[in-house]
Every structure is written in C-alpha cells, then in structure tokens.
Amino acid sequence: MTQKMLExxxxxxxxxxxxxxNDMPRTIVGFEISKQFIRSAGSIGANYRASLRAKSKSDFIYKIQIVLEEADESHYWLEILQLSGLIKDERICGLLQEAFELTAxxxxxxxxAKSNSKK
Structure with missing residues (x-):
C-alpha cells in the first residue's frame, strides 16, 4: 500500500x-462519545500525514506511535457503541474491521521503523 493510498x-x-x-442520539452521552470518537479518528489521518514529514527517524517513530494509539482508541469507541447499543447501525461492523486493520x-x-532505526 502506498503512502497516498494510506492517507x-x-x-x-x-x-x-x-x-x-452525525446519526448518534442527541443526548449528553451521544455528544460526549461523538466528540471523543471524532477526535481520535481524525487524529489517525492527521498524525499519519505529519509522520510523513518527520524530521528524523525518532520523530517518525514517535508520530507513528501516536497514530497507533489513536487507531486503537477509535477501535475502543466502536466497541463501546456496539456493546452499549447506543447506535444500532450496520456501518459499525465495517468500521470495526477498518479500525482493526489500521491498528495492524x-x-x-x-x-x-524501530527495527530499521537500530541498524
């Protein structure tokens, strides 16, 4: 997969x-989860783009670790949505798979990157 494809x-x-x-219930819980979830999902792409402009190998590794954390957090929010029944939507299954794949x-x-930096 190319960098552009991953972007x-x-x-x-x-x-x-x-x-x-946008389809979440208009409740305090819906707003709070949406806010956190949108931030973590957006941070994946934003920090991946930043990693492509890293100043050094260690800077790249640091930024990729942030991307990894945010992908895992997004996966967490999807699990919460699925388990809580807050939103019942077939899109959750596809997004869970995508979050899992992005994390991987x-x-x-x-x-x-860590292995290459030791060489």
Whole structure:
C-alpha cells in the first residue's frame, strides 16, 4: 500500500466516523462519545500525514506511535457503541474491521521503523 493510498484510507475512515456520529442520539452521552470518537479518528489521518514529514527517524517513530494509539482508541469507541447499543447501525461492523486493520498496519509500521532505526 502506498503512502497516498494510506492517507486516503485514513481520511475516508475519519469521514465515515463523522457520518456515523452525525446519526448518534442527541443526548449528553451521544455528544460526549461523538466528540471523543471524532477526535481520535481524525487524529489517525492527521498524525499519519505529519509522520510523513518527520524530521528524523525518532520523530517518525514517535508520530507513528501516536497514530497507533489513536487507531486503537477509535477501535475502543466502536466497541463501546456496539456493546452499549447506543447506535444500532450496520456501518459499525465495517468500521470495526477498518479500525482493526489500521491498528495492524500502524503496529507493523512501528515495529519496522524501530527495527530499521537500530541498524
């Protein structure tokens, strides 16, 4: 997968999360979860783009670790939405899979970058 493809994938994930959250109940819980979830999903793409402009290998690793944390957090919010029944939508399954895959991609990227920095 190219950098451009991954940039687009993270952007589309963020857009899908925004659209899902737009359908959340207009309650205090709905607003709070939406706010946190949209931030974590957006941070994946934003920090991935920042990692591409890293000043050093250690800066790249640091930024990729942030991306990894945010992808995992997004996965967490999807699990909460699914388990709580706050929103019942077939999009959650696809987003759960995408969050899982993004977490796996950035985990592998982190491991590879750390391994390469030791050489």
């Amino acid at each position: 687009e994938r993270t952007k589309q994930f963020h857009i899908a999360v925004i659209q899902l959250c 991609i950035f985990s592998a990227t982190d491991k590879t």
